[in-house]
Amino acid sequence: MHSTIKRPRHLSCLLYASLTLLAFFVLAPVLWLLLMSLSSPTDLTKVPLQWIPSQWDFSRYALLLDWQNGSGKRFLAAMLNSLIIATSASFIALVAGVLAAYAFSRRNASMLLMFAFLATIMMPPITYILPLYSAFSELGILNTKVSLIICYSAMLIPFAIWLMKTNIDVLPEEIEHAAMIEGAGTIYTLRKVVLPIILPAIGATAMLSFLTAWDEFFYALIFSSDLSAKTIPVAIADFSAGRVTDFGVIASVGVLASVPPVLIALFFQRFIVSGLVGGSVKG
């Protein structure tokens, strides 16, 4: 609501004061996490605190980014697991999502089914966890990346369908008809005609899916027990609950685990925000 009328001085002051407050509220925790990761243990245990480190300490990052020691191995293995699991699950969700979205947009699949799909991700995971645990245990896939990839796919698919569907709905159907009249099959039409047009939406969905999977904690906590499947959120919970007494180590793990999602969010902000807002609101 920008006004063409010049803003009175006191309102201007109020505006900038509020903005400063907002910036502080948003940035302070992040900056403090960063500072903790770079402060020496003695600075972190001063009362009151030494806010700006007396000396910059990069040792935790060196420790964590080194496969050769225990902490580094635990951290890097978890990062790698998260990367593999989030990427695979997002990919599966996109493929299944685009196909199903096309059925909803163009083949009159029932909206009741769409709603049932969406309802599955709104239910609390505690309603699925135990039968899944028994099933995975019987199949011998507890503590594997596969079990988490399947669960995360189920978590991402309804959302992917919804976002893809809203984007396919607004396309003019004539182009697809033209392609089909010329003899193209449905899958071919989908790949060569529809996909290129909705590519930006696919990108947004892929990134939102990745971020959601990167963030997931509950399934990972229950289904993974060692380095072969533990994801980064579980590793962080371990670090913060374990014998680590140096806050700096915990903070460094937090900073490094935030790097991928924060970079994605900042670089593709426009994309992501429109996906988020569109997915949750425009429908």
Add this chain to the structure above:
Amino acid sequence: MRSLIGAKQQKWLLLAPALTVLALISFVPFVQTLWLSFSDSEISALPTVVSFIGLENYIYALTDPDFIDSLGRTLYFTFVSVGAEVILGVAVALLLNQQFKGRTLMRALIILPWAIPTIVNAVTWRLIYNPEYGALNSLLMQLGIIGEYQSWLGNPDVAMNMVILADVWKNFPLVAYVALAALQTVPMDMLNAARLEGANAWRRFFKITLPWIIGPLLVIIVLRSVEAFRVFDIIYVMTRGGPANQTKTASFYVYQEYFSYLRSGSGSSYAIIVALISIILIFGYYKAAKRQNGSL
């Protein structure tokens, strides 16, 4: 060329991958949990005889004051968290909708809390609240607001609210973005006309802006409530349900029933009760979404 399969079969083929995954990972487990909730099943390494006990688990659950308390706490968490996120989110959206230098930067900045993983958020705030070396204690002490260091997460009276603050920090940006997008659609001429008629800013907000953005807001409010109602991760990392169970929410309660006490039967009945409350919320979402776009 005529297609070899009809439109109807094609529809189901297109749906097949999604339907298979969701059936196996969501629909079937849900039915199994429902079935377990009527049994006296327990998790054990040895095969045990499971018998059907009707509504016994439910009667027990609904007369268990600890479980009822955890439901109450979960509702408190949901209402206060989402309420604060909406008020803060809308306020921030109004602010970022003004003209000022650095607006693009500020709009980009508020994506930070949302982008930081939930677990990192929980760990960060736990360190900030630390009773001995936490930043909050140090800051408030240096500002002269508190006389001595406080145990923020160790005090049963405030622990839940401190967890809520961390949750609000992480989630208000989402509400802000939705509100900001909705604000762009508010017709300027209506606002200008009201201004010329002498309506003050409050009046303009409540009479024009708010009714205009309430549709999208309602959708995000219900979505956030559904999410907040199943809160687990932030509790797990920050308090593990303590102190004195004051932050033990329903999901955490069920988690313990399953994996600490190994009671799968009664745990399932708790889970189903939580699910039923979620279903009420989901129905609210359905209504809100329908009102918003008339399609779903």
